[in-house]
Amino acid sequence: MPTFRRKRVVLVEPSAALLHAAKTRPEKEVYYLAQTGEIFETYEEYAARLSFYKLKHFQCEVSGKSNLDYFQALDSEAQEARTMHSRFPEQLKPAILKAVQWQVMGRLDHLVEAVYERFKDRYFAGERVLVEIQGDKFLARIAQVFPPRPTSPIKNNYLPHKSPSMSRRSPGPEERPCHVVLGDLKIPVKDADIDDPAAYIYKVQIIEEESGKGADSRSDKKLSAKERDAREVNRQKWSGSIMEVRCNELSRDRLSFSKSILRRFIRDCVDRDAAVASPWTVKPSIAERYGVSSEMPEETRKGVDAIKRKESDKRRKVFDDKEGPPSKKRKSEEGPDAVPPLPVPSPVKVEEVKKEKKKPIRYPTEDLDIRLTDKEIKSGMKVRRPTPSRSTLPFGEDPAAFEGFLMSYNFLCVYGQILHLSAFTLDDYEHALRHSLQHPVQLIYEIHSTLIYNLRTVPFERHSAVVSLLNSKDAEPERCLGVTIDQLTAAMADIGNNWERVPLRHSEQREGWEDALVGCLKDHATTSDFPRLREILTRLLFAPDISIDSPSSGESPSAASSPPPTTLSVPSTPQERYHTLPPADKIAILSFMCGLAVSSKTIHAHMEACEESLTALRKEKIEVNRTKKQLLEDMATLLGEAQEVVESAEANGGEQSDHPPSASEESEAVASRKKPKKKAQGGSAKQREAARAKMTAAKQALAERRRLDEEVNKLERRLEGIEREFRKLFGAIRVKPMGRDRFYNRVWWFDGMGSASLLGSGGSVQYGTGRVFVQGPSEFDVLLLEKVEGDLAARRRDEEGEEGVLGVGQWAVYENVDEVEQFIAWLNPKGVRELALKNAMTKWWTHIAPGMRKRAADLETHAKLPDARRSQRKSGGIGELGREPYMQWINRRASSGA
Known part of the structure; x- marks a missing residue:
């Protein structure tokens, strides 16, 4: 069975509703996954399971190969099993399976070791072996096995079969069964003298083989020509001979029998329950094939039960020892000379004596079980978490828009290199989406163009948007922004029909990308997977009547200066209308396109x-x-x-x-010259x-x-x-949070992933978001929080603040370095989650803090006065707007051919 994260993949069982429907409504249509035999009630369940199976995260349990999808792992296991079973000696299989049946051993390695030690020197009739004769090995087949007599001496090496003395000493096989201790692995090999493998005698016949195909042909290649000739002479001499040998002259080919091959064979044939002290059991189909009994003998069952009770008692004793001192022994266990306990003065003091000893807490532990002590509070540990801001979130007033905005930004930055997009900051991306003037923004049309190029390789259906709009005519309102579905589909007919062949060259400012965008949506989107499709297409293809919805004199029509019109009646073009889209609609388009692009071959490669x-x-x-x-x-x-x-x-x-030497040293030197030495x-x-x-x-x-x-x-x-x-x-494979705090809030830092870099040329600081985001707990985490004892809501208010408590789907952000430092100080390393989070943030702090400071400095540098912005809008021109960073962005990764 393929493994996923070192655990076997369990197939999905049919739901109770499906089983009931199989009896009551056999005509009900279901989704069937033929490769696994699984049945699903909805397409979403079927598609999710199939997508899971196609992840390159599975491992072949037999060979250990990784980075496979589920079906590749299945094929690999089947191929490895076929190869292994074809090589493994057929005569050994029933004996080994009978030996491992009902064995109680904790690990498979121990079982393999016991089986190998028991079988390595024991051979069976009909088995192909290697026999050593005068230093050379020959391929032979065992014709007969002679068990030892109780008084048989252990001597002799190989002896020719024609030796009469050997024939007289050889015991007959009918006198005693062969290998009588094989079925009981609990008997140590050294204690198995009653069936000593060295005392067995094997009648073997050398097998004739063609030159170059012998068992030792691989070693022949390493010999000289003279040595090969001598070996060939010996081969011809002994070919077809019959002789009697003992186990020390026999061996098996390592490709057919070794510890690794034996492990694969046993793992493929046996299984074991997860309960304590469960025995290894041969799979029913294999047991039936090789004649292995699948009914546990009563004596074996009693032994297994005794082992389970012993193991349970052992674990209970360990648990009791950890919980506190052992209970008092009974009088019968203490003996007659035991001193009776002193009388208890009063019932009140009995309770004091019986106070349970506290179990020592091992840290790190569950975060919500930890409370700050008075000593820790006095030492300066933070009691309340700094409150992250919700008001400064980009498009924070619309949670769906913010998540789509963040997702699309991360996708574009992570895959910027293969999408041919230069890096840009989250602030530039936000301002570009908020841009409402008709003056083109290079960042916007480069992003859309590269996504359009990418979606040309994703399969699509012609006019899927038109078909879905017409099919939903009865369920949808008659008019949307004053336009009917018939009017909308008629306006879509002649726009973007050849979007997959439009050049969209960088040197031509991606001319025509707006029409190509509409064509892409026409062939890729439907009202089911893109709910805002009708409204967005209406805004792109229709304009308000100027005579009715004209702006005040002196101001350019801008979505930023006035609310978007509620009625559109004049046919228009995407080139004229895209800049008037609300930011939420622009984000919805990009989120949809990024979601489709994930399935492209370019991204997968x-x-x-x-x-x-x-x-x-x-x-x-x-x-x-x-x-x-x-x-x-x-x-x-x-x-x-x-x-x-x-x-x-x-x-x-x-x-x-x-x-230099001192005066005394010089005088001693002069005196020493007068002496002979x-x-x-x-x-x-x-x-x-x-x-x-x-x-x-x-x-x-x-x-x-x-x-x-x-x-x-x-x-x-x-x-x-x-x-x-x-x-x-x-980050290009999966995006994971830095960690979770005690209340399961997820902390995200998106910089430095994919094509984005934390350091520029010369080691300069670079940032993408320059912020740390906090996301509320997931729905599953909320279920875990509900199981916590005590008033959790009050605790969250005390430790997170009234405004700091985040619910499911809610986001907040830290934009100041000091706030993040206070947040890290608030994390308690005694908790499992907060210890991991604190370690991760400390590890990357040398990049988080400089990036946040760099962003703060850039914002201060590019700050504009409100008067300057108003004068710019009144003039209707670009003016100071052209100096904004998002307007100065240049795509240096743009392909020269596109």
Whole structure:
């Protein structure tokens, strides 16, 4: 069975409603997944399960191959099983399966080890083996097995069958059954003298083979021509011979029997329940094929029950020991000489004596079980979390618009390289979507054009939007913004019909992208998967009547200066109408297109390339850490050697070795010259020379240590680079929050993922969002919170503040570095979730804080006065608006051919 995150994939059982419908309404239509046999009631369930199976996250349980989808893993397991069963000796299968049936062993490895030790020197009639004769191995088949007699001596190696003495000593197989201890693995091999494998005698026949196809043909290639000729002579000499040998002359081919092959065979044939001390059991179909009994013998059942009771008692004892001191022994256990307990003075004191001992808490633990003590509060730990802002969220007044805005931004930045989009900030993206003047914004038309190019490779149905609009005519209102569905479909007929062939060249300012956008929506969107389709297309293809909805004199028509008209009646073009769309409609279009683009081949190929790069990075990280550890050990050794040299030099007067000798030393030197022996002066010189040598060695050791320290610094910088690259690549596969706090609020930081970079040229700081977002708990997390004892709502108000409590689907943001620092200080590392969150934020703090400061500085630099903005709108021109960062953005990644 394929595994997902090291757990076997459990197939979905039919729901109770489906089982009931199978009896009462057999004609009911369902969705059937043929590869697995699963049945689903709705298409959404079927599609979700199929999408899960197509993820490249499964692993073949037999071979260990990973990065497969479910069906590839199934095929791999089937192929590996066929190969393994064809190689594994057929004669061993029933014996091994009977041996492992009902065995109680905790791990499969232990079971494999026991079976291997029991069977490695035991052979069966009909089995193909290798027999060693005069240093060469020949392929043979076992013709007959002779069990040992109780008094049979263990001697002789291989003996020709024609030896009469051997034939007389060979016991007949009818005298005693073969391998009588195989079925009981609990008997140790060393204690199995009653059935010693070394005392067995095997009658084998050498099998004739063509040259180059023998069992040892692989080793023949490594021999010289003379050695191969000699081996060929021996092969011809012994070919077809029959002889009697013992197990020390026999062996099996490693491709047919080894611990790894045995493990695969056992894992493919047996199973075990999850209960404590459950025995290994052979799968019913395999047991029936090989004649293995599937009914547990009563004696075995009693043994298994005894093991289960023993294991349960053992666990209960461990639990009781952790809970508190053992209970008092009964008088019968204490003995007759036991001293009776003192009488209890009063019932009140009995309760005091029986106070339970508190179980020590092991940290980290469940976050909601932790309460700050008075000592921790006095030491300065934060009691209340700083309140994140909801008012400064982009499009925060509409939660759906904000989530679509954030999702589309993350998609465009993560896949910017393959979409040929240069990086841009979240602020630039927001301002570009809020832009309501007809002057073109390069960021907007570059984003739409690259998505249109990408969606050309995604399968679509012609005029799907028109068909869905006509089908929904009865369920929809007659008019939307004053336009009927018939009027809308008529206006759509001649726009964007060749959208998949429009060039949209960068050098031509992507001319025609608005019409191509409408054509893309016509062929990809339906009212079911894009609910706002009718309203958006109406706004793109119809304009208000100027005579009715004209703006005041002196002002340009702008969605920012006046509310959008409620009635549209004049046919128009997307080029004239796109800039008047409300930001929520622009976000809805981009969210829909990004959702479709995820399924494109380009995105999928990029994801697979990122997976491969992540694997390479993991290997590189292991090697760098290994090298760094070795260098640190070498540095510690050099430092110790240098310290020893310095201490030795100081002890031997090494500090004076570099100075001239004193007057007393000179007088002693003169006196020593008059004596026959001249060792004093020489001894002092030798000491100074030795000291100098030691100091030189110490200096060399310190120099080498400095060199190694530089190497370690290089490796540390490389590790930091690997972490940044890992974040970029992992962000292209899936986006995960940094963690969750005690109340299951999710904390997000979107910078540095995909094509976005945290560092620019020369190590300059770069940011994308420059903010830390907080998202309320999910619906599943809310269910967990409801199970918490006590008044959780009051606790959340106390620790998060009245305005800080976030519900399902609610977002807030931290824009100030000080607020994030206070938030990190509020996190309690005694909790499991907050410890992981605090570690993650501390790890990336050197990038989070500079990015937030850089954004704050940029906002201050580009701040504009309200009067300047009003004068710009009144003039109807661009004016100062052209200096806004989002207007100055240039797509440097644009493809020259498009």
